[in-house]
Amino acid sequence: MSSTSMINRSCTLTGGYGEPYQFTEAPVPTPAPGEAIVRIDFTGVCHGDVYSRDGGGPAPAAPIRPLVGGHEGIGEIISVGEPNQGFAVGDLVGIAWRGQVCKVCQSCREGAENYCEQQQIVGMHMDGTFQRYVAFPVDQLIRIPPSLDRAAACPILCAGVTAYTALRKMQPEAGKWCVIVGASGGLGHLAIQYAKHFGLKVLSIDGDAAGNPEKESFCWSLGSDAYIDFLQAGTQLSDLVKTTTDGGAHYVLVFSPHQSAYDAAGDYTRFGGQIMAVGIGNCHISLRPILRKNLIVRSNQTGTKADIEEAMRISASGKVKPKVQLMSLASVNEALGKVKAGGVLGKLVLDVSSNVGLRT
Numbered sequence: 001m002s003s004t005s006m007i008n009r010s011c012t013l014t015g016g017y018g019e020p021y022q023f024t025e026a027p028v029p030t031p032a033p034g035e036a037i038v039r040i041d042f043t044g045v046c047h048g049d050v051y052s053r054d055g056g057g058p059a060p061a062a063p064i065r066p067l068v069g070g071h072e073g074i075g076e077i078i079s080v081g082e083p084n085q086g087f088a089v090g091d092l093v094g095i096a097w098r099g100q101v102c103k104v105c106q107s108c109r110e111g112a113e114n115y116c117e118q119q120q121i122v123g124m125h126m127d128g129t130f131q132r133y134v135a136f137p138v139d140q141l142i143r144i145p146p147s148l149d150r151a152a153a154c155p156i157l158c159a160g161v162t163a164y165t166a167l168r169k170m171q172p173e174a175g176k177w178c179v180i181v182g183a184s185g186g187l188g189h190l191a192i193q194y195a196k197h198f199g200l201k202v203l204s205i206d207g208d209a210a211g212n213p214e215k216e217s218f219c220w221s222l223g224s225d226a227y228i229d230f231l232q233a234g235t236q237l238s239d240l241v242k243t244t245t246d247g248g249a250h251y252v253l254v255f256s257p258h259q260s261a262y263d264a265a266g267d268y269t270r271f272g273g274q275i276m277a278v279g280i281g282n283c284h285i286s287l288r289p290i291l292r293k294n295l296i297v298r299s300n301q302t303g304t305k306a307d308i309e310e311a312m313r314i315s316a317s318g319k320v321k322p323k324v325q326l327m328s329l330a331s332v333n334e335a336l337g338k339v340k341a342g343g344v345l346g347k348l349v350l351d352v353s354s355n356v357g358l359r360t
C-alpha cells in the first residue's frame, strides 16, 4: 500500500489558547525533498506541550493553528525524499525540540544550534509528534540506538538531554555534592541518574504537602544519596542542606520555576559553587550570595543534536533509565492536564501505535 492511500490520525489544536486537542484524520503525506515520513510509536509529554496548547512560556503571542503538538517522538522512517543525508527506510529515529535552525547565526556557527534565534520548535511552530505519521526534515532527525526501549527513550530527547547537558556544562568533579531541586519530575529524575553517571553525590529536593512518601522513595530508587522535603523542612531547608553536604552544595540544578527555589539555592550553595538555572519562569537571583561566596550562576537550554545522541548512548549503556507511565495518544488532553498540575513521577509517554481517537 502506498503511503498516500494510508490515513494519518492526529491530535490537532484548532482553537485559541486553552482549547483542547481535537482528533483529525488526513492522508499520510509523501516526503518533500529533504524530508522523511516517520511512523511514530511513542511520544513523551512535556511542559513545552502545555504552552503550545494553553499559551505562555516560549509559545508565540498569537497561537499557530492548526497545530499538532509533541516533540519527544520515536519511530521508524517509512519513506524519505532526496537528499536523504544517509537516512533510509526502516531507520529508528527521534524527533525532538527543534525542527529547523538557520545554520548561519553565531550560535549555529559555533555548534550550539540549541541557541539559534531562528529555530522552529516542533509542536509549537510546526507540526509535532502527537500523530502517527510526521513529515520531518532529515537534517534534524536524531538516530536512536535500536537497543533502547522506544517508550523509555522518548524523554531523553528533551528532558534527558537538558539534564545531561546542564550537568556536563558545570564540569562536575566526582565525589562532590550535587543538589537537584525538583528531583522527582521529568527533568529531575533523569538528572539524578546522570549525576550518578558523573560520580556525584546527589541530594534530591522535592516536596509533598500531604507528607506522602512516594516522591522520596522514587528519588531513593534512582540512586539519591540523600533526600529533603522542602515543605517539611520549611525555614530549616538551608541548614539541613549544609549539614547533609558537609558545608553546602558544590553544584545545584534548579528545575523548579519558583523564586523560593533560587533564594534557597543562593543560601545553601558553598563557596565557589555553581547554580544551574533550568526552570527559570520569571525568577531572579540575588547578587549578594554570588558576590559573597564567589558563586557561578549558569543556565542551560535543551541541547544540540550531538548532545542528544551522547545522552542516548549513556542511556543505552544501561546507566540511565527514564521512568515512564504509558497512556494512549487518545488521552493527550488528560496527560497535559496532569503535567500542568505537577506531581507526575518521572515522565508520561503516549502510545501512538494504539491511536484510536480522542477520548472524550
Ligand SMILES: [Zn+2]
Binding pocket: 046, 047, 048, 049, 071, 072, 097, 158, 159
Ligand atoms: Zn520538552
Ligand SMILES: [Zn+2]
Binding pocket: 101, 102, 103, 104, 105, 106, 107, 108, 113, 115, 116, 117, 118, 119
Ligand atoms: Zn541559527
